[in-house]
Every structure is written in structure tokens, then in C-alpha cells.
Amino acid sequence: MFNVLRAEPKSTFEYGPFKIRRMRPGKILPERHDDAFGPLSVIDHANLQMGTLVSMHQHVNDEILSYVWQGSMVHEDSNGNRTPLSSKKLMMMNAGESFWHEESTPLVATEMLQIFIRPRLANLEGRTQFMNRPEGIKTNQWTLLAGPEGEDAPLEIRQAVYVYDIRLEHNDKTEAPQREGFAQFLYVMDGEIEVERNMLYKGDAISGGNVNLSLIESTGNTTLVCLLVDVDAASVMDGLVSGQ
Template sequence: MNIMRASPIQLFEYGPFTIRRMRPGEADAASNASAFGPLAIVDHMQLKSGARIAMHQHVNDEILHYVWRGSLFHEDRHGERTPLSAKKIMLISAGEGVEHEESAPIVDTEMLQIFIRPQQAGGEGRVQFMARPQGIVEGAWTLLAGPQGEAAPLTLRQRVWAWDIRLAKQAVTEAPCRPGLAQWLYVAEGTISVGGERLGKGDALSDGLNRLPPIEASRDAILLCLLVDLQAPATLAGQISGH
């Protein structure tokens, strides 16, 4: 199994923002190359109350915004604001361009921004939302995003699937899996044991095309599992995830 530990060398701070950047599949976190197919970058972000990222543009990247603590406001170029939280997830399929502003005006916020390279560059930019009033489901994996035709709430322009779960202490589960797809498991909160290895907040685990062992929560945990087609074609034209 390949474990990526949360490391201080991945961390950088800028004013009210703290970001830890991981490039899945890398043995060397300081490297610039991605080694997990189209899954390119995972940014674990903490925003202090009052943080604001001014209007900016994304091109080509598929960006899953996953908030589990606090709330983040997305504002489009027309001034329409949408709050994101554990009850609402956002996917930006940037294509030829999507402009938006992000802010955390009310409370401190913790979230992931997951950058996925689409199969092709270009196409109409779009923003999708998934609402779930109950928040993160305890004890059952929830499908968040997947390719077109997979009946996922959010549609990705790539052969990547995203799932999440809230796992109570001592509960056991198995990560979602499909033949021919690699699992990438991320610990957003808590502590878990997998195959005799202990993983804490910010750690990630993968094992190529081998199925991961059962997962047991040592503490209450929030987990994300991404299933990735490592051989899927992907453009390198992503504004952030590509060149």
C-alpha cells in the first residue's frame, strides 16, 4: 500500500489561508508530476473567518469543492451567491472559462479542492451543485460525482468517481471499488486503521488496482474515496492541474 502522510513541506500560508497541497500517487511530495492518472491535485484548505479570494478565472480544470466544516460562499460573475457546506457540494467544470469569487465571511471553514484533468480541453464552462439537507451520511458511502451516464449527482468530464462517508468510532467499512479502477482514500477528519496501518487527518492511501483492506475508525472520521481510471486520456491544459 502507498501511504501519503500529511507533511509540513506540503503546507503554505497566505494571510487568512492555510493550504496543504498533495499530488496523489507521488512518492516525493516536492515533485511536480502527478502519478495517479487524471487525479492531479488535492488542496486541503483552512480559511479563517473573513477570508476572501477575489474574482478569478479557471480554465479546463474540473474542481470539486468539498466543505465539511463551516461554510464557503461561491459568487459568480453575475453576482449570484451560493453557500457551500457539508450540505451543499460544488463542481466547477471550467472548460473554456468559469469566473467566480470565494469567501468565508461568517465562520472558519475547512474544505478540499480536488483538481481533476478533463479528458479534453475546451467546452462550455459550467457549475453544478449537489444539495443534501442531511449532510454527510453516517455509516454509508454516498456517491457525489462521476462520469456522464453514471447517474451521479455531479457529472465529471473524466472517468473519476467521488464518494464520502462519516464513520463512527469502532465502525468498520470497505471503500467503494470497481474492477479496473484505482482507489484513493483520504482522511479529512479523525483516525482510521487499514491493513495494520494507522492513518490520521490529512493522510491518504492507495494500492494501485488492488482492493484496499477493510477500514476501521479509531476515532469518528470523515473519509473521501476517489475511484480513478489510471489509463483514461486526460488533457494537460488544466490551468492549475496541467502545465
């Protein structure tokens, strides 16, 4: 059985110049009675106006992928990094025992995801990683962005989770990535698709749990993010966001 999780306007909250729609991925599998999809805890779909500043704040025991789809953002942190992020430069923040950072959009408005994952262990070392891809999001080709330690992914997640993205043009067809023992969670970053006789629009997600999705067809220019998750992986609940 394939379940669809729709973008819910009532889950949107605003803080001045930025707006976030929060998704609890576990609600796509109601039989598990869990707001988290295994260790995949929260997906925040954020829009930040130009001139936004989210001042220095702390994260603890969250694995956080900052996926900028449109625009750019400047990341600064307690390790001395000051790095612009965009669709051509992504960031994984492994918060561990403590990590401080701030975000700003001095040049243009920005649309992005922040994906919060529960780590396998608490109080690991805090760090940041960056992925450069000068070509941006590839068309008709899935790109591995992040994966578990030791898997040679561009960004390491301290958990059994893989993250991919793809851009599709009108009427393009593709199949979602798959790995044995991992459940697919397909998120529509932008555009619209048809999959498993369901129409999905911006902010919607679909999963079949332990059943893989079949053919995906775009019905307009579309960006998709696919997460492969071991929903039974051991994880900790100590994260300031992911542990909620």
C-alpha cells in the same frame, strides 16, 4: 502492495487568512513517476478564517470539486451564481475554456478540500453544478457525490473519476467503494483509521493501485473521502492547476 501518502507540513502555504496543504496524489504510486494519480492531479486541503475573500479569478480546463467539510463558504461566479456551500451543499466547477469565480467566508471559518481533475478534453463549456444533501455526511454509509457523465451521479465530472464520502464513529468498520478497472485513492479528511495494517491520520491517503483495500476500521470519529480513478484515462494537460 499498499502505499501511504502522508500529510506533509512542508507542502503547506499561507496567504494571509487562509492556509492550504497541497497533495500531489500521484506520489502514492512511485513506480509511475508521475505527480498525478491518472487524471487526479491535486488535492488542496484548505482552512479559511472567517472574513476571508479570495477575489475573482479565472480557471481554465480544470474539473474542480469543492468539498466543504466544516463551516460555510459563499461562491460567486461569472454565470451569476451566488451560492453558499457547506457539508450540505457541494459544488463541481467544470471550468472548461474559461470560468471566473470568487470565494468568501463572511460568517464562520471553513475547512474544505478542492480536488482538481484533468478533463478528458480541452476547452469544453464552463459551468457549475450544485448538490444538495440536507442530512449532511451520512454515518456508516458511502455516498456517491460525483462521477463521469452519464452515470447519474449528483455531480458530473468530465472524466473517469468517482467521488464518495462517509462518516465513521469510533470502532466502526467499512470497506471502500470499488469498481472494475478503477484504482482506489482513500483520503482521511478528519480523524484516524487503521487499514492494511497502517494507521492513517488527518490528511493521509492510501492506495493499492490495482489492488483493492480490505477492511477499514475507525479508531475515532472520522470522515473519509474515496476517489475511484481510471489511472489510464485519456486527459488533457491544459488546466491552470490540474495541468501543472
